[in-house]
Amino acid sequence: MERFLLGCRAAVQMKKLAQIAVKRLAEVQHLESRPLHVVLGNEACDLDSMVSALTLAFYLENTSESKAAFVPVLNIPHSELALRGESVFLLSELNIPESSLIFRDEIDLHALHQIGQLTLTLVDHHILPSSDKSLENAVTEVLDHRPLEKQYPHSCSVTAELVGSCNTLVTERILQGKPEILDWQTAALLHATIILDCVNMAPEAGKVTPKDSKYVAQLEALFPDLSSRSNIFESLQKAKFDVSGLTTEQMLRKDLKTISGDSTMLAISAIYMDLEVFLQRSNLTAELDSFCQAHGYDALVAMTITFNPHNEPVRHLVVFCPSVDLQNTICEALEYSHCPPLNLTPAPTPHPNLRAYLQGNTLASRKKVLPILRDALWGGNPGAMRTPSGKPGSEDCSQEQMDDELDKTINPLIPEMSRDEEEPVLPPTPMNSLVDECPLDRGLPKLSAEAIFEKCSQITIARSSTSPPQKKK
Known part of the structure; x- marks a missing residue:
């Protein structure tokens, strides 16, 4: 070879x-x-x-x-x-x-x-x-x-x-x-x-x-x-998932999503590193600022992800933004979120321009945090969501490519979890339904009461927002 x-x-x-x-x-x-x-x-x-x-x-x-x-x-x-x-x-x-x-x-x-x-x-x-x-x-x-x-x-x-x-x-x-x-x-x-x-x-x-x-x-x-x-x-x-040999910029780019609207662009990166270790990186603030300037981002939210001895995800947040007003808007949205509640506790940081949080609700992945930020900045415009590369998802990617991106990689410790969303995903139905010995019944993730309650709440909110107003009698 x-x-x-x-x-x-x-x-x-x-x-x-x-x-x-x-x-x-x-x-x-x-x-x-x-x-x-x-x-x-x-x-x-x-x-x-x-x-x-x-x-x-x-x-x-x-x-x-x-x-x-x-x-x-x-x-x-x-x-x-x-x-x-x-x-x-x-x-x-x-x-x-x-x-x-x-x-x-x-x-x-x-x-x-x-x-x-x-x-x-x-x-x-x-x-x-x-x-x-x-x-x-x-x-x-x-x-x-x-x-x-x-x-x-x-x-x-x-x-x-x-x-x-x-x-x-x-x-x-x-x-x-x-x-x-x-x-x-x-x-x-x-x-x-x-x-x-x-x-x-x-x-x-x-x-x-x-x-x-x-x-x-x-x-x-x-x-x-x-x-x-x-x-x-x-x-x-x-x-x-080993990021030890990567620069800060490479870590931020490795698993990156962006959302944008009007004249503001926000980057959200998943960092597979302990929060304290990440905050101790030398010249961190300067490197985050350089990264944002190089790619045109107005702010950056990093979600650090590690796993405890029980193979459960531990998630924390870091918010960087040169604009104090924009940083306050982002932080307030995260702190006061109730759908879902993130249960944030401010964490000490050696960098005055960074805000760090311990995330009490470790089930809230980036997928759950993205709508919070989108709603706070642009009122929940669904068109603001972009792909990890920062390009509009419908322009250059076919559906099979976008689906494959979500399904390609598996969490290193929990096989049922997708790396990109850090959440349980269903096995790919077309692949399994067309072959012998279909394992679909064994591949389904376990549903928790919390997940069912949250989904029902989302459906109720969606229906109430789209239903026509009742006529007064």
């Missing part, structure tokens, strides 16, 4: 030199080189997307009769890799150097397409964002594990099957096509990724399908010295 990736980088470098020469000499016919066939993952570039791009490109390079050079491209800027702890960890464990990878900001796909030197395979997604719409006619193959929302021409090979991991489909392709090319390093990439995506192959988590289990078992039979499933899962989960 490593030799293959280094060869891909060399091919991309040659293509860059050729493009420069074309601009200078304007003689394309004298600069013939192998066209590029790029295997491109999705913009989230989680472990499933990254590994499926690497391994499918490896397979195609070793089996295709095409003259093209098959190159995996990670669909993020190089600087974003550090935010994906599980990917960094697995690459390091398998001795795959970061320098051998090719990132989206290191190759100009649009320029290659314009000169007729690009074809594409999409893995772990099948709908390009609006910024890449011009590349659609370069797509010759799709490999995805979600329901199709777009039809491609018959000339495009499409494989879409509802399994727990896209890498299950890549493994199937390799083992059914040319299994002799599979080395230990590539097998370990596939094996670890499927295990993480399928929550350690536990049926009660509602992710794993019979096909996932089948190909994990086949990889283990071919390579008996692969690490145990439990060790892999625990290590990757720990790495996913």
Whole structure:
């Protein structure tokens, strides 16, 4: 795998030199080189997307009769890799150097397409964002594990099957096509990724399908010295939420949501670190101010999240805002919230410009705090909600991409919890209802009396606000 990736980088470098020469000499016919066939993952570039791009490109390079050079491209800027702890960890464990990878900001796909030197395979997604719409006619193959929302021409090979991991489909392709090319390093990439995506192959988590289990078992039979499933899962989960090596800016960006309205933009970050440890970071106020200025945020709310010995979430809040008036508005909304009550207690902080709170109601996740802030600042305008990237959710993301973002990652200690919302989520119904041994009945989260009461209260409030006024008799 490593030799293959280094060869891909060399091919991309040659293509860059050729493009420069074309601009200078304007003689394309004298600069013939192998066209590029790029295997491109999705913009989230989680472990499933990254590994499926690497391994499918490896397979195609070793089996295709095409003259093209098959190159995996990670669909993020190089600087974003550090935010994906599980990917960094697995690459390091398998001795795959970061320098051998090719990132989206290191190759100009649009320029290659314009000169007729690009074809594409999409893995772990099948709908390009609006910024890449011009590349659609370069797509010759799709490999995805979600329901199709777009039809491609018959000339495009499409494989879409509802399994727990896209890498299950890549493994199937390799083992059914040319299994002799599979080395230990590539097998370990596939094996670890499927295990993480399928929550350690536990049926009660509602992710794993019979096909996932089948190909994990086949990889283990071919390579008996692969690490145990439990060790892999625990290590990757720990790495996913390890922020110890990140800068303050990287921690804030790792799990970020924004809401905006009128001329105000507010950032809400989840920080997987103890409140006291976070507040003791050197130059914290200056770094928060720099982060807000760089991204145009008027204020920042950080929710620190840790887990107690009983695996229960512990949540606290930090509010930063250069404007005293805006900071007071935010803090008052949080302090006096009653739906839900946050039960906040002011916490000591060494930074005079920061307000910190111990959150008594640890069940109130970011999902519950966001409406409080939106109502306080903009009267609850639903259009103010934005995606983690800060882009309007309906513009560039399909429904399958937005749903997948919420479902992709699992809390490191409580498998039933989504990292993005830190709350129990239902298992993905389409995936489980279309396969044998449906585990839906075991995957449902337990409902508490408090949750039922809160939902009933929300329904009552919603109905009362929308019902027409009664006529006076």
